[in-house]
Amino acid sequence: MEKYLVSARKYRPSTFNSVVGQKALTATLRNSIATDRLAHAYLFCGSRGVGKTSCARIFAKTINCTNRTPEGDACNECESCRAFNENRSLNIIELDAASNNSVDDIRALVDQVQIPPTTGRYRVFIVDEVHMLSQAAFNAFLKTLEEPPGYVVFILATTEKHKIIPTILSRCQIYDFNRITIQDMVDHLTYVASQEGISVESSALNVIARKADGAMRDALSIFDQVAASSMGNITYQSTIENLNILDYEYYTRLLDAFLNQDVPQALLIYKEIREKGFDSLFFINGLASHLRDLMVARDPKTLCLLEASDEARQSMAQQAVKCSPQFFYKAMALCNDADLNYRTASNKQFLVELLLIKLCQLLSPSPIDAGDGEGQLKKITPANATPQPQQPQQQPQPQPQTQPIDPAPTATVQQPVVVTATYSRIPQPIHPPQRRTGLKTPNISLKGGLKKAEDVAQAAVKQQDRNNNFSDQALDSAWETYISSHPTAHILINTMRVARPQRIEGNRFVIMVENPGQVELMKNALPDIISYLANQLSNDHISFEITINEGESSPHVWNSREVFAHMLQEVPHMQELVKRFDLTLS
Numbered sequence: 001m002e003k004y005l006v007s008a009r010k011y012r013p014s015t016f017n018s019v020v021g022q023k024a025l026t027a028t029l030r031n032s033i034a035t036d037r038l039a040h041a042y043l044f045c046g047s048r049g050v051g052k053t054s055c056a057r058i059f060a061k062t063i064n065c066t067n068r069t070p071e072g073d074a075c076n077e078c079e080s081c082r083a084f085n086e087n088r089s090l091n092i093i094e095l096d097a098a099s100n101n102s103v104d105d106i107r108a109l110v111d112q113v114q115i116p117p118t119t120g121r122y123r124v125f126i127v128d129e130v131h132m133l134s135q136a137a138f139n140a141f142l143k144t145l146e147e148p149p150g151y152v153v154f155i156l157a158t159t160e161k162h163k164i165i166p167t168i169l170s171r172c173q174i175y176d177f178n179r180i181t182i183q184d185m186v187d188h189l190t191y192v193a194s195q196e197g198i199s200v201e202s203s204a205l206n207v208i209a210r211k212a213d214g215a216m217r218d219a220l221s222i223f224d225q226v227a228a229s230s231m232g233n234i235t236y237q238s239t240i241e242n243l244n245i246l247d248y249e250y251y252t253r254l255l256d257a258f259l260n261q262d263v264p265q266a267l268l269i270y271k272e273i274r275e276k277g278f279d280s281l282f283f284i285n286g287l288a289s290h291l292r293d294l295m296v297a298r299d300p301k302t303l304c305l306l307e308a309s310d311e312a313r314q315s316m317a318q319q320a321v322k323c324s325p326q327f328f329y330k331a332m333a334l335c336n337d338a339d340l341n342y343r344t345a346s347n348k349q350f351l352v353e354l355l356l357i358k359l360c361q362l363l364s365p366s367p368i369d370a371g372d373g374e375g376q377l378k379k380i381t382p383a384n385a386t387p388q389p390q391q392p393q394q395q396p397q398p399q400p401q402t403q404p405i406d407p408a409p410t411a412t413v414q415q416p417v418v419v420t421a422t423y424s425r426i427p428q429p430i431h432p433p434q435r436r437t438g439l440k441t442p443n444i445s446l447k448g449g450l451k452k453a454e455d456v457a458q459a460a461v462k463q464q465d466r467n468n469n470f471s472d473q474a475l476d477s478a479w480e481t482y483i484s485s486h487p488t489a490h491i492l493i494n495t496m497r498v499a500r501p502q503r504i505e506g507n508r509f510v511i512m513v514e515n516p517g518q519v520e521l522m523k524n525a526l527p528d529i530i531s532y533l534a535n536q537l538s539n540d541h542i543s544f545e546i547t548i549n550e551g552e553s554s555p556h557v558w559n560s561r562e563v564f565a566h567m568l569q570e571v572p573h574m575q576e577l578v579k580r581f582d583l584t585l586s
């Protein structure tokens with residue numbers, strides 16, 4: 001009966017080619033063997049599980065092989081190779097310095113060094129965790145390391161290169177092992193699964209690879225653990241349950257809550273997480289790394305910093321465009337503060353809830369200062385508040401302040417809505433600004449629009465155009481198809497995603513944006529959007545008003561009667577026009 005072997009042993013690499021994630025390094029090693037340029041001492045550095053010991057063993061086997069392949073690999077068939085593969089070769093001596101670090105241990109090793117090989121050419125001494133040797137042991141070792149017999153090769157391995165004294169470093173050829181990337185691990189695990197006849201979801205392997213944190217050996221033993229408990233069918237769900245990992249899904253939902261400024265939702269998600277038994281500090285750190293990953297996924301230039309499979313990268317990049325870099329900077333700073341304050345907080349749950357509230361406030365019109373250690377919360381927006389649009393690259397232009405000096409500057413900030421202008425395919429009556437004291441001057445001049453009032457009224461009378469009735473859903477889905485047909489207009493589509501049109505009445509809609517920069521952006525884009533919507537919805541009367549949402553209350557938008565009354569008052573020719581064409585409001 002075949003003995004059960006754990007994957008970490010069964011799939012231990014037996015040639016340089018099968019070492020995962022160290023291509024350049026193994027090529028150099030193999031090349032030095034092929035050209036017979038061996039050093040008498042090597043130092044392999046790198047974190048645990050990256051293949052240092054495996055490479056040392058392969059190296060020892062390869063230099064003793066009597067029938068190397070033309071590429072310089074061990075044949076795995078000659079007597080020496082078989083002895084190595086069966087762990088009975090006398091030409092490899094391993095010492096774990098973590099548990100054998102005394103002078104006596106080193107003296108015993110030095111004695112061994114004096115004995116020449118009975119078969120084969122080289123005796124290879126592997127000293128693992130060499131930084132653990134005591135000072136006296138180091139000293140006892142130095143002379144032998146400097147001038148070993150010709151048949152001896154030392155391979156020293158360490159996870160902490162900085163602890164190796166210079167006298168050792170200068171005597172060794174140094175190889176730095178990479179951390180194994182997630183993608184390399186996922187690829188290797190996929191190979192192992194196919195060899196073992198285990199079905200796997202790649203998202204599950206991704207979770208395993210992340211958990212292994214750069215160590216292939218760990219990845220393989222976690223793989224075994226999950227495979228055993230999921231009866232040969234490794235799914236994402238079975239993996240996160242088995243490893244007690246917080247589902248990525250929670251972070252995605254939380255991000256949506258932050259974007260929607262939905263405090264109650266964020267608190268409820270946190271409650272679910274607590275009830276699943278997850279530690280709050282673990283949660284804060286998980287959220288922080290998720291935000292960090294999204295931030296680097298957002299920009300193609302930094303996408304390489306995201307350690308994930310290609311599939312996961314793509315999905316994160318898609319999520320990340322919903323937020324501005326500024327959002328991520330502030331959110332990460334808030335998580336970091338919470339992490340630092342966690343240990344001293346007497347009420348941990350309160351600390352996390354406060355963090356979540358702050359995160360939900362980041363996109364509110366007067367966001368709290370992220371760096372503000374005092375954590376002042378200015379206000380909590382209702383759960384159903386309008387999401388604030390993001391503008392990733394464009395800096396908001398300063399608000400024109402033609403307003404006389406306001407004695408209480410904060411009062412200006414409290415103004416709920418600034419109506420900026422009306423846009424339609426066929427010019428519609430201009431929607432005038434609200435006459436309120438303390439109102440900010442709209443940044444778009446209304447003069448041009450008002451001058452055209454005469455044409456407007458005439459056009460309205462002469463219209464014989466398409467006037468199909470359409471539902472809000474129809475408009476919304478046309479809005480969406482416009483977005484998806486302009487994938488490269490990132491700034492515009494990000495704004496459009498958040499600033500969804502709301503029907504005022506009839507064919508009039510309002511779009512709420514966050515700042516004058518977005519007004520400009522939408523102003524420039526609207527002619528094209530309106531013409532697109534007109535064709536999609538068979539209606540030439542669609543018009544939009546762009547407003548800057550600056551506060552808590554929903555916009556007071558004038559109804560057509562108010563507009564009409566206003567125009568009668570403001571435009572001298574209006575009375576005459578109304579009379580001549582016998583205009584009434586429908």
Ligand SMILES: [Zn+2]
Pocket residue numbers: 064065066067068074075076077078079080081082
């Ligand atoms: Zn061989």
